[in-house]
Amino acid sequence: MSSLLVDNIGELVTNVAGSGEGGPLGIRRRAALLVEEGEVAWVGPAADAPAADGRIDAAGAAVLPGFVDSHAHLVFAGDRAAEFAARMAGEPYTGGGIRTTVGATRAASDGELRATVRRLRAEALRQGTTTIEIKSGYGLTVADEARSLRIAAEVTGETTFLGAHVVPAEYADRPDEYVGLVCGPMLAAARPYARWIDVFCERGAFDADHARAILTCGQAVGLDVRVHANQLGPGPGVRLGVELGAASVDHCTHLTDADVDALASTASDDGQTATVATLLPGAEFSTRSPYPDARRLLDAGVTVALATDCNPGSSYTSSMPFCIALAVREMRMTPAEAVWAATAGGARALRRDDVGVLRPGARADLIILDAPSHLHLAYRPGVPLVRQVLHNGVPR
Numbered sequence: 421m422s423s424l425l426v427d428n429i430g431e432l433v434t435n436v437a438g439s440g441e442g443g444p445l446g447i448r449r450r451a452a453l454l455v456e457e458g459e460v461a462w463v464g465p466a467a468d469a470p471a472a473d474g475r476i477d478a479a480g481a482a483v484l485p486g487f488v489d490s491h492a493h494l495v496f497a498g499d500r501a502a503e504f505a506a507r508m509a510g511e512p513y514t515g516g517g518i519r520t521t522v523g524a525t526r527a528a529s530d531g532e533l534r535a536t537v538r539r540l541r542a543e544a545l546r547q548g549t550t551t552i553e554i555k556s557g558y559g560l561t562v563a564d565e566a567r568s569l570r571i572a573a574e575v576t577g578e579t580t581f582l583g584a585h586v587v588p589a590e591y592a593d594r595p596d597e598y599v600g601l602v603c604g605p606m607l608a609a610a611r612p613y614a615r616w617i618d619v620f621c622e623r624g625a626f627d628a629d630h631a632r633a634i635l636t637c638g639q640a641v642g643l644d645v646r647v648h649a650n651q652l653g654p655g656p657g658v659r660l661g662v663e664l665g666a667a668s669v670d671h672c673t674h675l676t677d678a679d680v681d682a683l684a685s686t687a688s689d690d691g692q693t694a695t696v697a698t699l700l701p702g703a704e705f706s707t708r709s710p711y712p713d714a715r716r717l718l719d720a721g722v723t724v725a726l727a728t729d730c731n732p733g734s735s736y737t738s739s740m741p742f743c744i745a746l747a748v749r750e751m752r753m754t755p756a757e758a759v760w761a762a763t764a765g766g767a768r769a770l771r772r773d774d775v776g777v778l779r780p781g782a783r784a785d786l787i788i789l790d791a792p793s794h795l796h797l798a799y800r801p802g803v804p805l806v807r808q809v810l811h812n813g814v815p816r
């Protein structure tokens with residue numbers, strides 16, 4: 421059995437609450453961490469570090485759990501740079517461009533889709549993302565949704581069936597029939613490759629009744645629920661997610677007090693909420709929209725995650741550090757809250773306890789920064805601060 425010691429860590433963010441400074445971040449100074457068999461085997465003072473077969477000298481830098489990006493749409497073809505440019509010249513974002521990407525995705529070969537997924541997965545890994553969720557949703561036929569999930573499952577276990585992204589053009593005047601297709605043959609074809617089911621519950625996409633019907637069909641075949649909710653305006657998505665026991669409701673840009681109360685009501689014994697509010701500031705950046713108010717959620721006791729929403733329309737970034745910087749500057753999160761939300765928060769949104777944390781038994785997914793502190797992720801926006809990534813204990 422070979423072992424690897426990450427030694428001489430100036431600041432180790434463990435996310436083991438109370439195990440050091442910084443409250444939930446559990447920060448240890450002058451620390452070391454031992455990796456064996458892809459897992460964290462030991463964490464402690466550098467002065468007490470055990471012998472190991474290999475050694476990485478962190479040279480006093482900060483070490484954090486790898487980022488957990490719990491919301492990404494990587495299976496697509498084409499891009500929508502012109503749509504972005506039009507928005508920056510004053511056009512609004514409506515979600516209507518999704519159909520443009522659906523057309524390009526249907527026309528693409530498996531090899532083209534696979535190449536895009538792998539390129540973006542590698543891009544995210546270089547920026548410190550060690551766990552990523554990937555949705556379907558740009559195929560919207562039985563065959564194209566199934567192949568999107570099959571290709572996504574080649575790079576992650578966190579795959580999400582989003583056949584209910586929009587009603588495709590050919591069903592525009594028959595939305596009930598499309599919902600029947602999603603709940604029937606499309607779900608059956610997607611099921612072998614999917615862990616989650618998601619619906620874009622929004623005006624212009626799916627209303628509460630359709631969303632409830634689709635999500636409960638998914639639950640009936642063993643998929644767990646997450647919801648695109650309250651992105652473009654107020655609506656029923658957040659409360660529907662809470663009603664169905666969703667792991668996460670995502671976007672949460674337009675919330676009423678009743679939405680916040682509903683999320684807060686899912687509080688569990690460990691001080692977190694069973695339904696996480698996942699905020700996606702890349703989408704507000706790229707659609708020039710008001711940002712969600714993370715402070716309001718945090719002050720109400722709601723667990724918050726940050727994710728990229730990486731997709732060719734509303735948020736073409738794979739960078740979790742960029743999202744952290746936006747969350748701190750624009751959403752009233754402290755740097756510590758944003759770092760927690762991008763690691764432990766994302767893990768919580770995926771109902772995972774083996775990632776987003778550095779304790780014995782957790783996966784050895786970690787990043788070494790070119791910086792002495794996690795604060796630099798927000799303090800030095802746009803700078804490639806991730807010096808090295810360990811994924812399953814293997815240096816990348």
Ligand code: NIG
Nearest residue numbers: 515518620703729731733734
């Ligand atoms: O999460 N909101 C729905 N889906 C994506 C946008 C997809 C697109 O514009 O292509 C999102 O923002």
Ligand code: FE
Nearest residue numbers: 491493648729
């Ligand atoms: Fe999304």
